[in-house]
Amino acid sequence: MSVLAQAVREVQTALERRRVTSATRTTFQAATLLLRDERARVRADETIGETRRAEKQKRLDDVASSLARTAVRDQALMALLGEDAVVTPEARALEREMLQRAGIEPAPVEAPPVEEAPAAPAKPGVVPQSVVSRQMANPFLAPDFSAARPSAARPSRLAGWELLGPLLRSFERAGSGASACMDLPAPISRRAAGGHELMPHQARLVAAAAEGHRTFLLADEPGLGKTAQALLAAEAAKAFPLLVVVPNVVKTNWVREAGLWTPRRKATAIHGNGDSIDGFADIVVVNYEVLDRHVGWLGEFGFRGMVVDEAHFIKNKTSQRSQHVLGLSERIRSFTARPLLMALTGTPLINDIEDFLAIWEFLGWIDDKKPLPDLMDALTATGLTPADPGFSAAARQCVVDLGIVRRRKVDVAADIPPRRIADLPVELDGPTGRSIRAAERDLAQRMVGRYEDAIAARGSGPVDGIDHDLVRRVATWEQKDAASSPNGDNVFSMMRRIGQAKAALAADYAAQLARSAGKVVFFAKHIDVMDAAEETFTKQGVRFSSIRGDQTSTVRQRNIDAFVNDPEVAVAVCSLTAAGVGINLQVASNVVLAELPWTAAEQTQAIDRSHRIGQSMPVTAWRILAAQTIDARIAALIDDKAGLAAVALDGSDEEVGSSTDAQHAALVALLTEALSAGPFGG
Structure with missing residues (x-):
């Protein structure tokens, strides 16, 4: 429910600003799809009683009404509410992402059943006309079995052993020097x-x-x-x-x-x-x-x-x-x-x-x-x-x-200058900062309550110290049931609010860097954070290029080329998802991370858009962190996990951080800290 409500607010904000983009329409359609699927699931769920079902249906109806009232203000959104509206691949992908943000694993796409009849199964999708022409021009294209590998392994003394687990562990436990x-x-x-x-x-x-x-x-x-x-x-x-x-x-x-x-x-x-x-x-x-x-x-x-x-x-x-x-x-x-x-x-x-x-x-x-x-x-x-x-x-x-x-x-391209990550804590003052810190306290208190209820349900008397297994379970419950919070606050919505609060501060710092040190790459996760940053750049007269996921390949490449080739374009405002992989931005040596990704790998990918072959200057990634909030805690968790690939692939002796995802680890840390400060701290 909180994910749905967040999507509706996102669309409403875009309408209020009169900035309804293709990304806004994608968000709207994904929310509509998610709402329809959730309604069908609730109707079919036989494990809940009628009272609970009616309650859930009422909450879904409220969201549906809000969607409808929002759509009335924009004809393009109204068209997306029709049953015959064409569902874009982007909307489907976003729907799955929203499910994951809500702690729900999307249902796997079922493979088509195997046909027992000799008739050839139907071919999915489309066949472009030029491909048909090629097939007609090469009607006798034959498989190459000239040196075919055997279809099955030869008899082996290992045939009865489970081997995939030991193979994985052999990388997980690699020692120093085992590159x-x-x-x-x-x-x-x-x-x-x-x-x-x-x-x-x-x-x-x-x-x-x-x-x-x-x-x-x-x-x-x-x-x-x-x-x-x-x-x-x-x-x-x-x-x-x-x-x-x-x-x-x-x-x-x-x-x-x-x-x-x-x-x-x-x-x-x-x-x-x-x-x-x-x-x-x-x-x-x-x-x-x-x-x-x-x-x-x-x-x-x-x-x-x-x-x-x-x-x-x-x-x-x-x-x-x-x-x-x-x-x-x-x-x-x-x-x-x-x-x-x-x-x-x-x-x-x-x-x-x-x-x-x-x-x-x-x-x-x-x-x-x-x-x-x-x-x-x-x-x-x-x-x-x-x-x-x-x-x-x-x-x-x-x-x-x-x-x-x-x-x-460091081994094969010693001429590439070094890189470093510098953290810049910022204070979130005023009502916004107080609201975010209050929401974090409410989240911690809610988890403490769930922990205390679980302890009481055991009926086994006083607990000596903190039950860390129970802490991890409570964190998992919170991830999967974030909507149970009366105000809808959870680790995802809080990180988004923190990103919104930091947007202007991060953009202002990027503008200062651009004036003093040259081109800057600015990364954010959320569209509204990118929008706010671009408004700041516009007000300050800083020319920028925008690289987003809702752009066509032609537009995106044109914007990349503008940043790389036009000396007047000082900042590339990039989506962590759309621009974090595969593009070359080595014309800049300063990277500003206005929002944190959830993994060390995503962070590395973003920084290495600039730190790559062709770079002639040391690269600095400036992480803008909201002091005294969960933001700084997640930054530390990301750093802890950075050793995973180093151990598995580079033979490092670094301690591998927990393989648990950063969201879960952040909730565990938040609850543990709250318990340590209270009667359960021992």
């Missing part, structure tokens, strides 16, 4: 077809592809040129036609990069229904958001290679995007004996070591339950089992040798 990079050959040449010169670390990966290696988890730190490496590896492996799956924000950039590094290969991007694509192109670039409507013909196109950029996007294997990517990978592997498969991500681990699993499955190293033949053979060859002391290190090396490539800037 994760396969042996790579010396470069054959550092000159690309377009006349550009590769850095040595890039040329070594291309040489490995030329020598016959075909699967890579390319996990170089952000900013080390993974796009160029992937394109040139495809050229070396003759892996064309090549399918490239990317976030929408970098789709146009991939086509540009293909023209730069592989000028003899035609690249095309799929937009919408694909009406404008070139079906005869060598490189087909598609974004995750439209993959569902093209997955049918893509699976039959005859690709000899597949690249997944920002591969951590597929970590949730129940999501539709992951299922489509994994299905296409399996189809390509069945069609082509030794396709080139590359997963690109500078941040392969977001929250948990399990984030590896979907990537390994995409690469064909494992399936849902066990290692596949190549990995199983390598594990068998060690002569060890999970019960043996040396198995962990040997198993980890087996996975690395299959194609993990991880290089750090």
